[in-house]
Structure formats: structure tokens, C-alpha cells
Amino acid sequence: MSYEERRNKLYRWMAEERLSLVMFEYTETRPDPAVRWLTGHPGDGLLFLGFDRQGKSHSLLVPWDINIALIYAQADSLVAYAEFERQPLKALKRALGYFNTPLGSKVEIPPVTPYPLFLNYVEALIDFEVLCRNGGIHQEVETFRAVKDEEEIGIYRTLSDITNELIDALEQHIRSGDLSTEGAVALFIEAECRKRGCEGMGFETLAAGPQRSFGIHPFPAYTGGDFATRGLSILDFGLKYAGYTSDVTLTFVRGPLSRAQERLLTLTERAYRLALAMVGEGIATKTIAAAVDTLFGNAKKSMPHALGHGIGLEAHEAPALRNRADNDWVLKPGMIFTLEPGLYDPAQGGCRLENDILLTEAEVEVLTHARIIRL
Amino acid sequence: MSYEERRNKLYRWMAEERLSLVMFEYTETRPDPAVRWLTGHPGDGLLFLGFDRQGKSHSLLVPWDINIALIYAQADSLVAYAEFERQPLKALKRALGYFNTPLGSKVEIPPVTPYPLFLNYVEALIDFEVLCRNGGIHQEVETFRAVKDEEEIGIYRTLSDITNELIDALEQHIRSGDLSTEGAVALFIEAECRKRGCEGMGFETLAAGPQRSFGIHPFPAYTGGDFATRGLSILDFGLKYAGYTSDVTLTFVRGPLSRAQERLLTLTERAYRLALAMVGEGIATKTIAAAVDTLFGNAKKSMPHALGHGIGLEAHEAPALRNRADNDWVLKPGMIFTLEPGLYDPAQGGCRLENDILLTEAEVEVLTHARIIRL
Structure with missing residues (x-):
């Protein structure tokens, strides 16, 4: 199955669940291999999957090392993580703008997000429904990967x-x-x-x-x-x-x-x-x-x-x-x-x-x- | 500084902050070296620091591999993590009993605790004040360690x-x-x-x-x-x-x-x-x-x-x-x-x-x- 086919499987699940945007994170403290499984990118970075206003699905990879990503990664768009000072919340905000996500939409972040950081997300994204849960898209990927x-x-x-x-x-x-x-x-x-x-x-x-x-x-x-x-x-x-x-x-x-x-x-x-x-x-x-x-x-x-x-x-x-x-x-x-x-x-x-x-x-x-x- | 002196430094901080019990966790997904810094234990495990009813401080190490802990670790008590099916919440509950922690006391868990897991802690420890925060004991250790x-x-x-x-x-x-x-x-x-x-x-x-x-x-x-x-x-x-x-x-x-x-x-x-x-x-x-x-x-x-x-x-x-x-x-x-x-x-x-x-x-x-x- 190609990376794109794997992502398409997730887009279908997201549509059923009415999720507008989801974030995957592979970083030193929270390394989720879903990023590599969905794009081939072997290094640190964030991956956003979402729908635009026309309902078209799109993947946005935010790699720490853009040069490595250019060689290995397959995603619709690439933006270097340095653009966001390597802060996931900043990248997520930009992604919401990029996808033009409607206010009130469901946005899912990783279930390993620490509680204090979760509070920051909720505060910063007051106009969206922020989901951080077991049983969501991340567990779905885990189940697919099994x-x-x-x-x-x-x-x-x-x-x-x-x-x-x-x-x-x-x-x-x-x-x-x-x-x-x-x-x-x-x-x-x-x-x-x-x-x-x-x-x-x-x-x-x-x-x-x-x-x-x-x-x-x-x-x-x-x-x-x-x-x-x-x-x-x-x-x-x-x-x-x-x-x-x-x-x-x-x-x-x-x-x-x-x-x-x-x-x-x-x-x-x-x-x-x-x-x-x-x-x-x-x-x-x-x-x-x-x-x-x-x-x-x-x-x-x-x-x-x-x-x-x-x-x-x-x-x-x-x-x-x-x-x-x-x-x-x-x-x-x-x-x-x-x-x-x-x-x-x-x-x-x-x-x-x-x-x-x-x-x-x-x-x-x-x-x-x-x-x-x-x- | 000996492991005991390091722990004593923390007990003083805990007393000032009126913390009755704190938990440190070194596991595959949340490896906090505070456990080794405070006990010398080089492997997976949990560490509890707390006060008993008489206000006496005590350290309880819950190592995954008890044989390794017996060689390397210095703590007042040791209980194998297997006793709790390697579930931090179960170990924490036992620690509360072990320390005879008064109801209503402040109990601090790691600030990297995922939000969904934090909800489980709060639900299970309804009679205690569960703290999960930046700026708490874990950050204090990080600052000491710096x-x-x-x-x-x-x-x-x-x-x-x-x-x-x-x-x-x-x-x-x-x-x-x-x-x-x-x-x-x-x-x-x-x-x-x-x-x-x-x-x-x-x-x-x-x-x-x-x-x-x-x-x-x-x-x-x-x-x-x-x-x-x-x-x-x-x-x-x-x-x-x-x-x-x-x-x-x-x-x-x-x-x-x-x-x-x-x-x-x-x-x-x-x-x-x-x-x-x-x-x-x-x-x-x-x-x-x-x-x-x-x-x-x-x-x-x-x-x-x-x-x-x-x-x-x-x-x-x-x-x-x-x-x-x-x-x-x-x-x-x-x-x-x-x-x-x-x-x-x-x-x-x-x-x-x-x-x-x-x-x-x-x-x-x-x-x-x-x-x-x-x-």
C-alpha cells in the first residue's frame, strides 16, 4: 500500500468522524511512527491531514530537516519546522489557516499530549473543538499498523x-x-x-x-x-x-x-x-x-x-x-x-x-x- | 551529593509546597532520568517520594527489574512493578496506602502525563488533589539537574x-x-x-x-x-x-x-x-x-x-x-x-x-x- 493509499484510508475515517484536521507528531519526546508510515519521512517532524473548504483532502508535512524530507518524504506540501520555531502549537495554527478550516471544526491532536500542553492548545484554539483522546485517529492508525x-x-x-x-x-x-x-x-x-x-x-x-x-x-x-x-x-x-x-x-x-x-x-x-x-x-x-x-x-x-x-x-x-x-x-x-x-x-x-x-x-x-x- | 541528599533537597521543597506525595516515572514512553538521579536505579521504574502521617519522609522505588534495582538502587523501600501489572495508576494507589496519605492531600504526577491518562488519575483519586503542571516538582528537579x-x-x-x-x-x-x-x-x-x-x-x-x-x-x-x-x-x-x-x-x-x-x-x-x-x-x-x-x-x-x-x-x-x-x-x-x-x-x-x-x-x-x- 502506498503512502497515499494509507492516507486515503485515514481521510475516509476522518470524514466519517467529521474530523477537519488531525496532527501527528514525531519528536524527541513524543515519537509517533505514524509520520513515517504515512509519508516515508524518517526524521523529526509534524504531519497534518485535513480537508479544505471544498472537502478536498490534503497532507502537510512539517519536517525538522527539510533536506532529508525532500529526499525521502511523500506529502502534498512541505514547510520547514523552523518556520514555527519548532513549536507544535504554532505549526497547528498555521495549518488551520492553510486548510482554511471552518471555525467550530473538530481538530484532533495526539493522545500523548501532556495535560499542561493540552490546556495551551485549548486556550489558543478556543474557536475549534480540540480532541485529545484514546480511541481517536491515532489509535486507529495503531490498529491499522498492527x-x-x-x-x-x-x-x-x-x-x-x-x-x-x-x-x-x-x-x-x-x-x-x-x-x-x-x-x-x-x-x-x-x-x-x-x-x-x-x-x-x-x-x-x-x-x-x-x-x-x-x-x-x-x-x-x-x-x-x-x-x-x-x-x-x-x-x-x-x-x-x-x-x-x-x-x-x-x-x-x-x-x-x-x-x-x-x-x-x-x-x-x-x-x-x-x-x-x-x-x-x-x-x-x-x-x-x-x-x-x-x-x-x-x-x-x-x-x-x-x-x-x-x-x-x-x-x-x-x-x-x-x-x-x-x-x-x-x-x-x-x-x-x-x-x-x-x-x-x-x-x-x-x-x-x-x-x-x-x-x-x-x-x-x-x-x-x-x-x-x-x- | 548522595542520592539521599538529593532527595532531602526535594523533601524540603515538597514541605514548603505542602505536597504529600510525588511520583516520578521512567518508562519506555516517558523516561524521566530523575529516577536515576534520585536513586541510582538505571532501568525502568517508578519512584514515589512522600511523607507519612508523622511527617517522616520516605522513598519508595518500584522497579521493573527488581534484581537490577537490588544491585544499583538506593531507596528506603523497593516493590517490584510487576506487583501492579506495570500500571502507574495501580502503583500510585498502593503508594497512597503505603504512606497513609491523608485524604485531600496534594499528590503530584509527571507533567508529561497524557491528557486522557490524567483524566483517569483524577477520576481514580477523587479524594486527593492531583497536580499535573509545569512549574512543579518535576521542573524543580530539572532545574536542580541543570x-x-x-x-x-x-x-x-x-x-x-x-x-x-x-x-x-x-x-x-x-x-x-x-x-x-x-x-x-x-x-x-x-x-x-x-x-x-x-x-x-x-x-x-x-x-x-x-x-x-x-x-x-x-x-x-x-x-x-x-x-x-x-x-x-x-x-x-x-x-x-x-x-x-x-x-x-x-x-x-x-x-x-x-x-x-x-x-x-x-x-x-x-x-x-x-x-x-x-x-x-x-x-x-x-x-x-x-x-x-x-x-x-x-x-x-x-x-x-x-x-x-x-x-x-x-x-x-x-x-x-x-x-x-x-x-x-x-x-x-x-x-x-x-x-x-x-x-x-x-x-x-x-x-x-x-x-x-x-x-x-x-x-x-x-x-x-x-x-x-x-x-
Whole structure:
């Protein structure tokens, strides 16, 4: 689907909801990837979608770096953010003039707008109905984004191939002893992914040798310390390709292990297989996450994080896969998400197994080949 | 200053303002480094500071990863965030019970709280006065953090030494031809900083060869392309040490240059010297930024970003150094900030020169030695 087709989908929704103008914001503190999803612009900026007096739809991109936007972005108009001193309220006011939006119209701003800033908007736009809500256009985009289209699935196939190449290369170099520290492993991934066309990492690589693998997210993310020595080592990484992120976790195991360590591994693998077996169209993700929690609970263990999450332009996006009352996500064809059961013990270390799953009309595809690797 | 002394400073402020309980939040979408500044905890979590019925102050940390908190954090009490299903409102309710906060008390939540979430807080805490505002405790912390204490200045001296070692090493390896691509340069920094005890990068390194240096922030941040070939190449990086970030930009220049390129360099260096000469106690940062804008304006150029910014636990923090009506920051001893004039031209490339400056009672110290390097 082209950027324009995505925007057209939103214009239809806006017309139904009688929204005259909506604002999306990708900035340092409020980075909404909807801006890139709707225009291709990979940097900071604001995006306005609206209707003019004749009811004609129009997109206005306000990028921080106009030179980058000129190369990458597709929008009907471009105005540099510097024109508005990088103040969203100033840009929004100009947009209202640009679209000639009738007084009294509905104008929607991001639902992450801080309360004090929201008051400023309301005061400055007294002649308009300012909406700032969950369940509005921004959540609509999130819901659209949770189901990937053909182009996005194509990107994920390429990205998964690259991720899998790196997984195999990592296993080989760790077995041979070429990569023996957390830092060497992390920098290998950094270097190799770019050689294969990636934009970079989806998030900071987490590499934790046996002394540190008990942390869900080790701190620091990686060090010069030993990796894959005796015990359990965790490697969690994601590659970014054409804006999209993969997210996998491998556990490297070197024996002899304690019985407690063997048990962590067995339970994690069992939880992963259970979760994967439950994936299917129409299944509530809460059900899957609850089943895993029950499995761990029966073994007197507990997992201190969610079972998984959607991936896409963000490393964590919809759908959520967690066992929580407010989670009402249901799996649909086109969703791409992680399954990542893990257990952590300060005395024994930790293990986690995470792969990226694509649900299609026909089947459940495990896109990535992360695994527990016994050395 | 110890974490406890920092908290005590806040308790005094809270008592004056009759605040019974305040909440700080460091999460994926709202990462407030106040949590680390006040406890040392380097990961996700919530921090509550409050008074009990006897008026005794107390700190309650709610970390996502309790094992990491047990190692790094100092707080009076710890409760795992998982106990509250990682929902800040649930944790806040429990904190109110824990502190036995009297009904009708003032409770302050982060000013970045989204408006729809703010409504949930107000509804759930109907018996309390919920504050969500600019100018409250969170801004007070930001203002405290803008002036570094002795420990923090000590950290910056070590961090600047490491940064300067890397700058010299980079110059040497780029001159010798050992580092000739954007990726090689960026990965060299990644690897070398950790060898010297850094936690990692303060932000993703930006390395742009002559073809891409016109971007304020090149996209992607670095590639396999040539670096420091004929023309202007920009390298912007920051190291993270004990939580604190340095931030420097070098421009590598290889001739012969066009007259237009020479002019970009001359103007940038002139702007940098002007800005540095104006730094001093009691000076409004807006004045300095305005002088640089005037210098560029007289040469028919314009800088598409701010002149600089404070650095600390965040790569961008207070004070702001920008030419904007709402900037009322004034320089004080203890502030550490960048000066980073730059000019960008799609045809000629870009240049930027950025160093970290410490203002003390006695003098203006240029902590880092970034420079325009002619090859």
C-alpha cells in the first residue's frame, strides 16, 4: 500500500468522524511512527491531514530537516519546522489557516499530549473543538499498523532472512571462539547488519554473559565481559530494515549445568512451544499469555515481563501479548509479533527464547530462527 | 551529593509546597532520568517520594527489574512493578496506602502525563488533589539537574578525558586511512568507549561523509559509505559514563574545497568563537544564540537548529541555548552544556563544531577538544 493509499484510508475515517484536521507528531519526546508510515519521512517532524473548504483532502508535512524530507518524504506540501520555531502549537495554527478550516471544526491532536500542553492548545484554539483522546485517529492508525500489508510483509521476509543469517553466523563464531565477549558479539551484529543493508539496530543489543543474564534487561546493555562461558548467556537483538525492526533472543548454554539451570531451560522451551501452538486467527492474546503464566506458576516460577508484543516501525507496538485485564487484542492475519518467554534467577542466570511470528490467512509462520544453543 | 541528599533537597521543597506525595516515572514512553538521579536505579521504574502521617519522609522505588534495582538502587523501600501489572495508576494507589496519605492531600504526577491518562488519575483519586503542571516538582528537579554538583563534575572530567582520547585516536586513524567508512568510524567509537569504562553511547553516532553531511541528522545515522573523502564530513557522537553523556561534533575536511565550502567553515568557526566568548555567569542563553543567528544572517545563511543544550543524564536537557522568545535560561556556575553552530547546504555539504562547556565560579572550561580537522 502506498503512502497515499494509507492516507486515503485515514481521510475516509476522518470524514466519517467529521474530523477537519488531525496532527501527528514525531519528536524527541513524543515519537509517533505514524509520520513515517504515512509519508516515508524518517526524521523529526509534524504531519497534518485535513480537508479544505471544498472537502478536498490534503497532507502537510512539517519536517525538522527539510533536506532529508525532500529526499525521502511523500506529502502534498512541505514547510520547514523552523518556520514555527519548532513549536507544535504554532505549526497547528498555521495549518488551520492553510486548510482554511471552518471555525467550530473538530481538530484532533495526539493522545500523548501532556495535560499542561493540552490546556495551551485549548486556550489558543478556543474557536475549534480540540480532541485529545484514546480511541481517536491515532489509535486507529495503531490498529491499522498492527496488521501489516503486503509491502510490509515483504520487508519482514527480507529482514528475517538477514536476521537468520546473523543468527547462524553468531552461532558459528561463538562455537569457534572468535566471539567470546559481550562486546564482540554486539559489535559483530552492528557491523554485519549494515553490510546487509540494514539502517541499524532496532534497539540497543542486550548481551549478558552468565554472571549478568539474570537481568531482564542487563545493565549496561553489554560490557567487555565474557559471553557464552559456563552457564546461561542471553543475547537479545533487533535489526532495522526500511524502518522495520526484528526482535529475537537467543540463549547460549555451556555445561555442565545445575539441575536448576536445566529446569529453567526446559520450562522456557515448553512455554515457547505452548504459546506457539496456541497462536491462531481470532485467539485473544491474553489467553495465550495466561496459559504461559499458568505453566510457569505450576512450576513455582514467574515471568517478570509480557509474553510478547507486536513489531513494526517500533520495537514494541500493537498487538500486546500480555496477561492483563485491559488487554483485549485478538490475533488477525497480517499481524507480526514476538513470543518471548523467559525466566530469571539471580543465582542461576536467565534464559529467554524469542522469535518473530507472522500470522497469515493460511498459517502460522515463524519468521526467525532464534533458539537455545547448547555449546 | 548522595542520592539521599538529593532527595532531602526535594523533601524540603515538597514541605514548603505542602505536597504529600510525588511520583516520578521512567518508562519506555516517558523516561524521566530523575529516577536515576534520585536513586541510582538505571532501568525502568517508578519512584514515589512522600511523607507519612508523622511527617517522616520516605522513598519508595518500584522497579521493573527488581534484581537490577537490588544491585544499583538506593531507596528506603523497593516493590517490584510487576506487583501492579506495570500500571502507574495501580502503583500510585498502593503508594497512597503505603504512606497513609491523608485524604485531600496534594499528590503530584509527571507533567508529561497524557491528557486522557490524567483524566483517569483524577477520576481514580477523587479524594486527593492531583497536580499535573509545569512549574512543579518535576521542573524543580530539572532545574536542580541543570547545575551539576561536585560528583557530577568529577564524572564529566573523566568522561571528557575519554571523549578527548577518542577524538585524538579518530584523527590519527582517519589520517592514516585505517578508518575510511562511516561505519568503521562509528563502530570504532562503540568498541573503544566501552574498553575505557563507558556504559555505551549517549545516542546513536551520526557519521556522514561528504555526500550526506548536508543533513542535520543524516539518515541512516551511518552507512558503509566513504567518510572523510573530498569535501566536508560530519561526525557527531556522545559517550555515556556513569549515566552521563558527552556530546561532540567534528568536521573532517579534505580539499581542494570550493569557495562556498571554505565560507561554511569560516562562518561556523567564527560563530563558535563568538558564542564561547559570550559565555559567562548571568548571561541569558538567548542572547548568545541570537548573536550567532545574527552573524549567520549577516552572511545570508541560517542555522536550522538550536545553538546548544545542557547535557547530563539526558543527551538534551536544561539549560536550552536557543534564540526563542520562551527561552529564559540564564547561565550559572555548575552548568554543563554544548555549543554547536553548524551550516548545511545540499550542494556543498555541512559542517558543525560542537564542544561541551563547563561554567565554574572562576572560568569557562571547554571540556572537550572537538575541532574542524583539515586532512
